[in-house]
Amino acid sequence: KAGVTQTPRYLIKTRGQQVTLSCSPISGHRSVSWYQQTPGQGLQFLFEYFSETQRNKGNFPGRFSGRQFSNSRSEMNVSTLELGDSALYLCASSLSSAVETQYFGPGTRLLVL
Amino acid sequence: GQNIDQPTEMTATEGAIVQINCTYQTSGFNGLFWYQQHAGEAPTFLSYNVLDGLEEKGRFSSFLSRSKGYSYLLLKELQMKDSASYLCAVRSGNTPLVFGKGTRLSVIA
Numbered sequence: 757k758a759g760v761t762q763t764p765r766y767l768i769k770t771r772g773q774q775v776t777l778s779c780s781p782i783s784g785h786r787s788v789s790w791y792q793q794t795p796g797q798g799l800q801f802l803f804e805y806f807s808e809t810q811r812n813k814g815n816f817p818g819r820f821s822g823r824q825f826s827n828s829r830s831e832m833n834v835s836t837l838e839l840g841d842s843a844l845y846l847c848a849s850s851l852s853s854a855v856e857t858q859y860f861g862p863g864t865r866l867l868v869l
Numbered sequence: 870g871q872n873i874d875q876p877t878e879m880t881a882t883e884g885a886i887v888q889i890n891c892t893y894q895t896s897g898f899n900g901l902f903w904y905q906q907h908a909g910e911a912p913t914f915l916s917y918n919v920l921d922g923l924e925e926k927g928r929f930s931s932f933l934s935r936s937k938g939y940s941y942l943l944l945k946e947l948q949m950k951d952s953a954s955y956l957c958a959v960r961s962g963n964t965p966l967v968f969g970k971g972t973r974l975s976v977i978a
Contacts, residue, residue: 760911789965798970799912799956812965846911857902858966860911 758783760849760861768867774835777864781828781849788830789858790822793844805830806852842868871895873969875957880975881947889942889972891957900960903931903942906971907953952976
């Protein structure tokens with residue numbers, strides 16, 4: 757079974773731009789969660805989607821948004837990028853809920869200049 | 870809220886045993902996970918504890934004491950490839966996992 761895939765793997769943007777990241781979960785997994793990982797803060801939860809609905813949201817500003825499609829693929833968008841948004845963005849999938857064992861993708865490393 | 874603490878860095882010798890501790894404060898505890906993350910890679914699932922006691926899986930074991938809010942990950946017969954960050958994550962009720970900041974383990978010859 758193929759694992760979680762994320763595209764792109766690396767991205768460089770400038771302040772003020774916006775970015776869209778994509779995640780394809782493991783086949784059969786319907787829950788997709790997004791995390792931001794930085795050296796100082798560790799892994800922080802952004803949001804979880806299930807059946808095209810946002811089920812949980814972390815403590816991030818409204819510039820961070822996401823969506824899920826009917827095939828469970830998910831995208832997250834960050835608008836008006838700030839330098840502090842530079843991080844590794846990880847997507848994780850699980851069968852039906854973020855409270856189950858999650859399987860992570862390789863991440864998208866975003867650098868904001 | 871939740872508070873999860875683990876040491877920032879540890880160093881151990883190849884072939885030895887190392888114990889990585891994790892303490893947590895949370896209400897509605899509903900399970901504790903350990904993940905391994907090599908530099909530049911995704912976290913991979915190692916273990917899950919929801920009841921008190923020791924769970925053994927090959928060279929890796931994980932222990933939980935719910936009354937003490939404490940867990941540890943035990944790695945035996947350390948190998949160089951075990952050099953990685955080890956993340957402790959706690960589940961409370963039906964809320965998403967909260968991760969500690971991770972312990973970076975360096976295995977030296």
